[in-house]
Amino acid sequence: MQTPVPDYLKHVLSQCQRNTDGQLADYIPELAAVDPDKFALALSTVDGTIYSTGDDEVEFTMQSMSKPFAYALALQKVGLTKVMEKVGVEPSGEAFNQISLEKDSNIPKNPMINSGAITTHSLIPYKRTVSRAEQLRRFLSGLAGRELSFDSEVYTSELKTAFRNRSLGYMLRTVGVLEEDPEAIVNGYIKQCSIKVTVKDLAMIAGVLANGGIQPQTGKKLLDRSVVRQVLSVMLTCGMYDAAGDWLTTVGIPAKSGVAGGIIGVLPGQVGIAVFSPRIDEHGHSVRGVDIFERMSREMGLHLMEGTPSAQTILQSCYWAGKNDDVRVYELRGVLQFTESEMLLRNLQEEPPGDTTIVLDLTNLTLIHDVGARMLFEGVERLQQDGHRVVVVDSEGLLSQTQIQKHAAVLVQEELERYLQQYE
Numbered sequence: 001m002q003t004p005v006p007d008y009l010k011h012v013l014s015q016c017q018r019n020t021d022g023q024l025a026d027y028i029p030e031l032a033a034v035d036p037d038k039f040a041l042a043l044s045t046v047d048g049t050i051y052s053t054g055d056d057e058v059e060f061t062m063q064s065m066s067k068p069f070a071y072a073l074a075l076q077k078v079g080l081t082k083v084m085e086k087v088g089v090e091p092s093g094e095a096f097n098q099i100s101l102e103k104d105s106n107i108p109k110n111p112m113i114n115s116g117a118i119t120t121h122s123l124i125p126y127k128r129t130v131s132r133a134e135q136l137r138r139f140l141s142g143l144a145g146r147e148l149s150f151d152s153e154v155y156t157s158e159l160k161t162a163f164r165n166r167s168l169g170y171m172l173r174t175v176g177v178l179e180e181d182p183e184a185i186v187n188g189y190i191k192q193c194s195i196k197v198t199v200k201d202l203a204m205i206a207g208v209l210a211n212g213g214i215q216p217q218t219g220k221k222l223l224d225r226s227v228v229r230q231v232l233s234v235m236l237t238c239g240m241y242d243a244a245g246d247w248l249t250t251v252g253i254p255a256k257s258g259v260a261g262g263i264i265g266v267l268p269g270q271v272g273i274a275v276f277s278p279r280i281d282e283h284g285h286s287v288r289g290v291d292i293f294e295r296m297s298r299e300m301g302l303h304l305m306e307g308t309p310s311a312q313t314i315l316q317s318c319y320w321a322g323k324n325d326d327v328r329v330y331e332l333r334g335v336l337q338f339t340e341s342e343m344l345l346r347n348l349q350e351e352p353p354g355d356t357t358i359v360l361d362l363t364n365l366t367l368i369h370d371v372g373a374r375m376l377f378e379g380v381e382r383l384q385q386d387g388h389r390v391v392v393v394d395s396e397g398l399l400s401q402t403q404i405q406k407h408a409a410v411l412v413q414e415e416l417e418r419y420l421q422q423y424e
């Protein structure tokens with residue numbers, strides 16, 4: 001049999017094809033010259049599979065979709081504190097190119113609007129021989145898993161009409177947010193916007209964020225978890241500018257649009273989605289792109305706030321084993337976060353004090369968050385204080401060294417069945 005996912009994507013594309021509303025972004029002359037009917041959709045999973053349909057080989061410029069990644073690179077290289085001194089995290093409720101600053105602090109409200117993005121660009125460390133835009137191109141190529149390039153026509157075309165972005169640059173220089181020549185920084189920002197991608201690249205890039213910063217195809221860690229969290233939070237609240245509330249309620253997926261017609265969306269831990277269709281609405285979002293995201297979120301249950309009640313499944317089974325039925329086994333499954341750990345500890349609370357051997361089997365867990373590991377070992381210590389002998393079976397090696405810390409003595413790497421043989 002063949003998976004129906006590609007058929008579904010094709011179906012979505014054909015359903016939304018009829019919509020020809022919106023206009024090309026004509027304030028950048030080169031963007032007004034593209035074929036308005038190009039249309040593509042791609043979806044990536046956190047294990048690195050990419051599905052795509054339509055004009056999925058067509059390259060287009062990232063434009064504002066480059067902003068979250070410039071932000072990610074700045075955060076990764078100079079840290080949150082330094083970045084926060086220069087760019088806020090509050091939704092502006094204004095258009096992407098609004099000439100405004102946060103009231104008291106005099107810094108741009110967030111990194112997704114142009115003033116914040118120009119500032120973010122200025123925070124990317126660079127060398128004399130490798131510009132900031134080039135640093136970002138290299139970084140994005142790593143995320144995409146292929147060498148990306150600049151579109152020099154679109155770049156020079158936007159340079160000619162970038163009066164508004166220049167005025168933003170000069171305003172930022174006046175208040176001291178920019179500390180260097182604003183011309184050079186604005187040019188660099190415009191160059192960053194001209195990085196070319198296909199929907200497949202975008203889906204791959206989104207997949208890295210969905211996967212917590214690890215490139216699913218190479219297994220390489222490209223971003224810290226804390227950076228991914230920060231970037232996705234800002235995408236969620238500010239990524240769609242003055243339509244962010246509408247987007248959050250109807251789609252509920254952290255996302256970023258670009259005026260060339262792309263939208264990139266990331267559902268943490270689940271999927272990356274990318275759309276390309278060049279006609280845009282008054283906010284600068286691809287009209288058919290918005291359509292597709294709304295439809296997929298609704299039909300596939302992808303809204304962030306849908307949240308599956310995973311805590312109900314943390315205990316797969318709980319039974320007595322051993323010759324004398326005196327070994328208590330807890331088999332866990334799912335993801336161990338706060339709510340699941342709370343449920344597990346509430347179950348362990350039922351164990352009366354005594355000298356039972358208690359085995360906690362982690363084999364069927366898919367992920368253990370730090371808080372999950374901390375709470376698990378807290379439970380282990382409390383059971384020990386009650387007189388029990390506790391064993392944690394981690395045959396898949398899910399626990400990281402930092403999560404294990406001083407608890408290595410209770411760990412067993414064998415498979416559960418084999419470990420239990422000694423009690424038979």
Ligand code: GLN
Nearest residue numbers: 063064096193258259284
């Ligand atoms: N390069 C464009 C600009 O700065 C990007 C805007 C966008 O995609 N919303 O105006």
